[in-house]
Amino acid sequence: IMVEDIYYRGYIIFNASEDKLDVINYLTLEEYLYGVLPKELGPSFHMEALKAQAIASRTYAIRNLNKHIWEGYNLCDTVHCQVYGGFDVENSITNEAVDETGGMILTYNGYPIDAVFHSNSGGHTDDAKEVWSTDVPYLVGRVDEFSNSFSNASWELDFTSEEISYKLNNSGVYVGKVIDLIILDTSPAGRVNEHLIKGTDGGEIISGSKFRSIIGP
Numbered sequence: 001i002m003v004e005d006i007y008y009r010g011y012i013i014f015n016a017s018e019d020k021l022d023v024i025n026y027l028t029l030e031e032y033l034y035g036v037l038p039k040e041l042g043p044s045f046h047m048e049a050l051k052a053q054a055i056a057s058r059t060y061a062i063r064n065l066n067k068h069i070w071e072g073y074n075l076c077d078t079v080h081c082q083v084y085g086g087f088d089v090e091n092s093i094t095n096e097a098v099d100e101t102g103g104m105i106l107t108y109n110g111y112p113i114d115a116v117f118h119s120n121s122g123g124h125t126d127d128a129k130e131v132w133s134t135d136v137p138y139l140v141g142r143v144d145e146f147s148n149s150f151s152n153a154s155w156e157l158d159f160t161s162e163e164i165s166y167k168l169n170n171s172g173v174y175v176g177k178v179i180d181l182i183i184l185d186t187s188p189a190g191r192v193n194e195h196l197i198k199g200t201d202g203g204e205i206i207s208g209s210k211f212r213s214i215i216g217p
Contacts, residue, residue: 007087015072024073025086033057033098034090039083043093050097057082059105059115108138121147122154124189131209141189159215168197171214173206175199
C-alpha cells in the first residue's frame with residue numbers, strides 16, 4: 001500500500017478528527033518493528049546492537065501500546081513514540097535482527113519495562129528520579145564510555161536572551177528579559193537538576209528538565 005509515495009505493509013484506514021485526517025497503518029507488531037529499527041539504529045550497526053534495539057523497541061511498543069488510543073490508534077510515527085518509516089525503509093539486516101529476537105521483550109517483576117532509549121548519553125546516563133522525579137529500580141545511571149566515541153556526545157546550541165525570554169514567557173515563567181542563568185544543583189552525571197533564571201523583572205528557580213522542555217529538545 002502506498003501513501004504519499006511511501007509503501008506500507010498491512011492496510012491503511014483514514015480517520016477524520018476535527019479539522020485533520022489521520023492516516024492509520026494497521027499491521028502486526030513484528031511488521032511495525034521492520035519499519036522502526038532502520039529509523040532508530042540502522043543496518044550499519046553490529047548485529048548484536050540491532051538485536052538489543054529490536055528488543056528495546058518491541059518492549060517500548062508493548063508498554064506504550066495505548067499511548068494514542070484516544071486518537072484512534074496505538075502509536076505515532078515520530079520521536080514522541082518511535083520513528084516509523086514503513087516498508088520503504090526496511091533492510092534485510094535490520095529485518096533479520098527483528099526476526100531473530102521475535103517475541104522477546106524486557107520485563108521487571110513480570111511486567112514490560114519502560115524501555116526508554118536515546119541516541120547518545122554524553123558519557124553517563126541518569127537515574128530515572130533525576131529525569132522524571134520517580135524512582136525506577138531498573139533505570140539507574142551508569143557510566144557509558146561507548147557514547148563518547150561519537151560526535152554527538154558533546155554539542156552546543158546558541159540562543160539569544162530574547163529567544164529564551166520569549167519561550168519562558170509563553171510557558172508561564174515570567175522574569176522579564178533573561179540576564180543570567182545560575183546552576184544550583186547537578187545530577188551525578190553532571191546534568192543540571194535545578195537553576196535560577198534571573199531576569200529584569202525578578203527570578204525563578206526551575207528544574208533542568210522543565211527548562212529543556214520549554215526551550216525544546
